[in-house]
Amino acid sequence: MCLGVPGRVIEVHGATATVDFFGVRRETRLDVVDEPVGPGDYILNHVGFAIRKIPAHEIQETLALYELLLKEAEGDMMAADVRGEITASRDQGGEDA
């Protein structure tokens, strides 16, 4: 899915970073990010890769949709896609029915 998910960089080690996605910490690759990132920066993650450093003044607005979706119940498909991006896991077939 092309929504991706924003997260806050905790630590950078070479080509990867430990990133906090709404409380879930995991590694994200930095190979294709548009500019250097460091601890405290926010990035947009797509399939395990940071694709953009989110400018400071845009962070709150970027987080808003996700915070709303994360309040949704398990069965909601759009929320399931976002949770999948956060936990870096997809159920087999992406099923949520």
Added chain:
Amino acid sequence: MPEVLLAAGASELRFRDPAKARALSAALGRVTAEIGRAPVSVMHVCGSHEQSIAKFGLRAVLPRDLNVIMGPGCPVCVTDVPEVDEAIVLAQDGVRIATYGDMLKVPGTVGSLADAQAAGAKVDVVYSAAQAVELARDTTEAVVFFASGFETTAVATAAVVLADPPANFSVLSAHKYIPPVMEIVAEMPGTKVEGFLAAGHAATITGSAIFERFVERHKIPVVVAGFEPLDILSGLVKLVELVRDKTPRVENMFPRCVTPEGNRNAQAHLWRVFRTVGGNWRGIAHVPNGNLRLRDEFAGVDARKKYRIDVRRLWTRAPSALTQTCICGTIMAGIASPHDCPLFGKACLPDAPVGACMVSSEGTCKIWYQYGGHPNL
């Protein structure tokens, strides 16, 4: 009208602002009426846009004369049958296949990767191309990453190809490139698309300028929009204004994420590894330059070069009659809606999909099945 927007609460958020939603909806009605003919049809090409439109019930606040159609915006759905067959043949021959979850149930000529898995083939679901490489590092077995997705996702595949993957790792690319299919759909006689809404986060990588050539050629406006309900509504207002004024151009309504030039580093990765070639998109057409394939210098990582993949043995059995009835392609071309399909919600369900559009959470049929699609007005 705005009760659908209010239903989910959280009114303190800006994009939930009901007054703004009302104003945008009214503006959209006004501008559409000013065109003076009906219907006006615009298309988006992004599963996340459709999810947001359907989930937040936006079609209920659209003017009656404005059709917002989801085009071929689901990469899983447009993965062609022979591409799935290639992965199935490799899996049957004992190669370990790693792929994104949605790809398991996409029908090939006969059966899917999930069927091959049930019959004993090794198929692993991964979330990321990087996980597929890790899988290869942890084993001596041959691992093929069956890679789907548009250019945004192909960037991740390119990154792992360039990061010195182990010798037992290769890529079976089913990656697709969006701009060429917009040209195909724009020229389809039954479609009559007058404007395109482009996906914000894909344009984060490609930049909004990627659409300039399309606009120049087809004189059809393109507006880049975000995913929040108000982002989509304001994108639509701008798009319909451009249709009304007959001033086709590219407008970026998602500047907080998208720049004209995009992410140059990601683009460099993408084009270093991939080139465009023509190929079929399931149900749509042959799309010149629509497929992303590995460049010759990466032959060692290209499953098509590494293995002799002969899919013809799958073709001795005929596909099921149900599959022949599926109108997924016509839906993705914007000519039909899921409700026009006799299988939708009956013989074709998320748990037992007949066509690819019911498989993926980005597919029109699955989204409409969950969220209801067109509300009854």
